[in-house]
Amino acid sequence: MGIFDVLRALFGGGQPTADDGRTEPTDDESATTPDDDGAESTDDGGFRIPENTTRDERVPFGALAATNRAELHENAEEFAEFWSEYELDFTPSSIPDVDAMVATQQERANYLSIDLGDGYEGAVAPMASEPAAYFGEVMVRNYDAEWTFDEDFGWALQFGNGQIVNIFKTAHQALEGDPPFVMLHDTFVEDVGLDGDLLDTDGGRAAVMDVDEGIDPDDFDDEAIAAAAGERDAEELIEDVRGDAEDHVEAWPAYEFDYSVESLERLDELVTAEFSGPAFADAEVGSTDDEASILLTAHTVNAGSYFGEVLRRELGGSWRHTETDGLQLELPVSDGAARVSPIAMAESCLAGDDTFTDRYAGVREVLDEVGEQLESGD
Structure with a gap:
């Protein structure tokens, strides 16, 4: 029986x-x-x-x-x-x-x-x-x-x-x-x-x-991952970040991520609903020691890529990659440019220290201030 x-x-x-x-x-x-x-x-x-x-x-x-x-x-x-x-x-x-x-x-x-x-x-x-x-x-x-x-x-x-x-x-x-x-x-x-x-x-x-998610941390070799990343050129990495943004959209259809500024409120709702609970309390972005950390890292990259694409589409600019600064988004301001790191911002948001809506407002504010300074010659 x-x-x-x-x-x-x-x-x-x-x-x-x-x-x-x-x-x-x-x-x-x-x-x-x-x-x-x-x-x-x-x-x-x-x-x-x-x-x-x-x-x-x-x-x-x-x-x-x-x-x-x-x-x-x-x-x-x-x-x-x-x-x-x-x-x-x-x-x-x-x-x-x-x-x-x-x-x-x-x-x-x-x-x-x-x-x-x-x-x-x-x-x-x-x-x-x-x-x-x-x-x-x-x-x-x-x-x-x-x-x-x-x-x-x-x-x-x-x-x-x-x-x-x-x-x-x-x-x-x-x-x-x-x-x-x-x-x-x-x-x-x-x-x-x-x-x-x-x-x-x-x-x-x-x-x-x-x-x-059925992920086994033993399947992740940190040295192999680092070596594979080092073999990719800037063009491939930029293509990857756009693909990561699309992956984010496809992974959460209920949130209707359409690359609009308004969708950042839904992105914050997603973070609260999915990543603020006890399952991720001890997770560490960038770590491959446990499943929660691996998942948090993957979602941070995808959410950061989506956030970066919202910034790029709304404010203009383009993705840039350098050996020194890694992957950043270069945004036009007056006669110059300002660079931000959307994925680093996403790490703070998924950790509960910030929100994507506030981060977007902050970027707009900084661009306006820098533009005013450049125009005045200060």
Whole structure:
């Protein structure tokens, strides 16, 4: 019996009754421990305790969801069969029915504590885990997504762009609020760029927990990276920065980055929403020692490149690269020019020390002052 089956037994899943479709657990069905075979790792990922997530000796929700991918598929099929009064046909259009079902069951969103042995225990709410398994299977069957066993999250959704989402934690975190799955679907369609239609064009977007880009710091060789950068000439580096700006636009379609000055307010909103949380509290731009730092560096470069392109398009000028000063944006002022470093400015903004809107205003102010001085001959 898999973990999902255990949870169904404990909370009455698969045994409909006359009142609400579920039965109460019996006194002797209070907890369980996976057997030795179920706890072993398999080529398919298998049930195991993720090495990086046993904080306070508790196991993440995704590690308790299934023992392998086949069981995840079976869990979703069983969920759809059990709730047959809803149209759960594994299409995106069925996701509103999942939310409708969750809305009728949230009062039963109690957590089950499971003793896993060796000092570890886990807790899971079936009213989050079961719908999450179905929702994940819908994403796998209809979009560029797959189940993966993540060393931080346990079973999670991985999208074609490399992002790994802790879907079971996200579902659990949403238990006390509105049913989350339509919001999750639309969040992924917009933020990941999935080829699908929004289910609720006027609805909100979900706070997705623990997004992992699937980056391994061990894959980054600092010396090799530095050597490769040193081989690129100024023209190639300038072409790169324009490409980085486009990457930024494509990565965040929900923010409608159109290179306008007004879009800098949305850029500040993005920084607050995505990079001001605890996940990046200890991250260091330029470091390749951990995933958070690598991600922060990449987003700093992309956001700085976008900011530089907004400056260039609005104020004129061009990108310049020298061995001494690196990559800068040269902006015209009176009969001369002033140089700024948009990526260095972005580092300050993503660190929370400044905003892009204030930086833009500052650049305008400096250019006006320098222009006045040049014109007066001071």
